[in-house]
Amino acid sequence: MTIVRQPTRAGVRDAAAKIAAILPQTPIFITEFRGIPVVFKAESLQPVGAFKxxxxxxxxxxxxxxxxxxxxxxxxxxxxxxxxxxxxxxxxxxxxxxxxxxxxxxxxxxxxxxxxxxxxxxxxxxxxxxxxxxxxxxxxxxxVPSFDDPWVIEGQGTAGIEAMSQMIEAKLPDPARVIVPCGGGGLAAGLAIALPEAEMVVVEPEGWDDMRRSLEAGWIEPVGDNPPPTACDALQTKLVSPLTFDVLSRRGALGVAVSEAEVREAQRWAAAKLRLVVEPGGAVALAALLAGKVAVEPGLLVILSGGNADPDAYARVLGSKD
Structure with a gap:
């Protein structure tokens, strides 16, 4: 019988040590919502523009x-x-x-x-x-799969190790709730392992929210036939993996879907308030927050997962008001 390696918190810590040796930490930005500090982790500022x-x-x-x-x-x-x-x-x-x-x-x-x-x-x-x-x-x-791999999941989880240390340094509460973009679930699963005390909320585009439906059903549900077009190219995963689903299901993660208009509003908000370029897929967690789909509480951490926006499409988003 083949034994499949599982991602572990020890593996996340090993990965964090490797990454700290070659890359600086991505910054956090702190903004108040209804008097409560919310932390944004800018993975969009990685050398390749994303947490990957x-x-x-x-x-x-x-x-x-x-x-x-x-x-x-x-x-x-x-x-x-x-x-x-x-x-x-x-x-x-x-x-x-x-x-x-x-x-x-x-x-x-x-x-x-x-x-x-x-x-x-x-x-x-x-x-x-x-x-x-x-x-x-x-x-x-x-x-090297993009999410269905224990080493990849562990590596993505290092963003949580960094965020925890940065929040402690800023004298903020430990992460209690994490809002994270989700395609195949590698980042969300890694964060769930890295931050075992935090509630996980995964966010997907409407029509591509198979992880949300899978978590609610208790088994893996594929994206339906003829899913709608989405600007979130990074999140167009038609079927999540047992590896990521198992981690998130056991942790009791919740799922949220956001509309294309809500994603565009999040991109504009990030540009205006944080001075950050965030691509559509990287903005869905912020979109869920701004749309009131996730409650604000102390220790809220929002992941801005990528900033590789198409220049022409991004310019159109910034110029629109929908």
């Missing part, structure tokens, strides 16, 4: 020399792609990234600029998982 660098670094540094020589394969619309490409270049590992043909141009160009090979696919008719698995098998490479 954390899991990629922890996963790739865990590879032995033989595996590093054979290379890695990943699939992503852009943020995990950049995280893997960044880590692979720093470690001298060949990297192939499977990206959808409609991936934002800025994410594609950044991935290529870091030396990764990119294979395109049609999001509507092809399976990125099958393409990546075939490439990994053909090349003898290691497959």
């Amino acid at each position: 660098i954390r899991g990629a670094w922890h996963r790739l540094t865990a590879l032995d020399d033989a595996a590093r020589e054979r290379g890695v394969v990943a699939f992503s619309s852009g943020n995990h792609a950049q995280g893997v490409a960044w880590a692979a270049r720093r470690l001298g590992i060949p990297a192939v990234i499977v990206m959808p043909s409609d991936a934002p141009r800025t994410k594609l160009e950044a991935t290529l600029a870091m030396g990764a090979e990119v294979v395109r696919y049609d999001r509507a008719t092809e399976s990125r998982e099958k393409i990546a698995a075939h490439l990994a098998h053909a090349r003898g490479a290691v497959l």
Whole structure:
């Protein structure tokens, strides 16, 4: 019987030590809502513009020399792609990234600029998982999933270790409730492991809220047929993994869905109040807060998970008032 490695809090702490050795902490911003300080963790300010660098670094540094020589394969619309490409270049590992043909141009160009090979696919008719698995098998490479991997989950959880220490330093309460964007659930699961005393609230775009429905049902529910278009390209995961679902289900995590208009409002708020560029998928947790879908209480931590916004689309959002 094959024993599947599980992500652990000890693994998160190991990952945190690795990441602290190469990257500065992303800053926190503190803003009051109804007299209560709310903490925003700006993962949008990572070197690749998103939290994905954390899991990629922890996963790739865990590879032995033989595996590093054979290379890695990943699939992503852009943020995990950049995280893997960044880590692979720093470690001298060949990297192939499977990206959808409609991936934002800025994410594609950044991935290529870091030396990764990119294979395109049609999001509507092809399976990125099958393409990546075939490439990994053909090349003898290691497959690095964007969320369905214990090392990746542990790496993402390091954002929680950082936030905890920063909140203590700011003389704020420990994280009691964390609002976090959710695609496949790797970041949310990592934070749940890193911050076992905090309530977890995962946020997804409407129509793509399969983790919310899965948590409510008690079993994994896929995204329905013909899901609506969404600007949240980073959160278009059609089926969450047993690994992330199990972590979040056991922790009693709650799920919330937000509309496209609420996401745009969150992007505008982040620009005006925090002076931060936040991409649609990275803004959904903030959107849930601003829309009143999550209660404000002391120790509230909101994750701004990415800032790789398409320049033209972002300009349109800032110029609109919906």
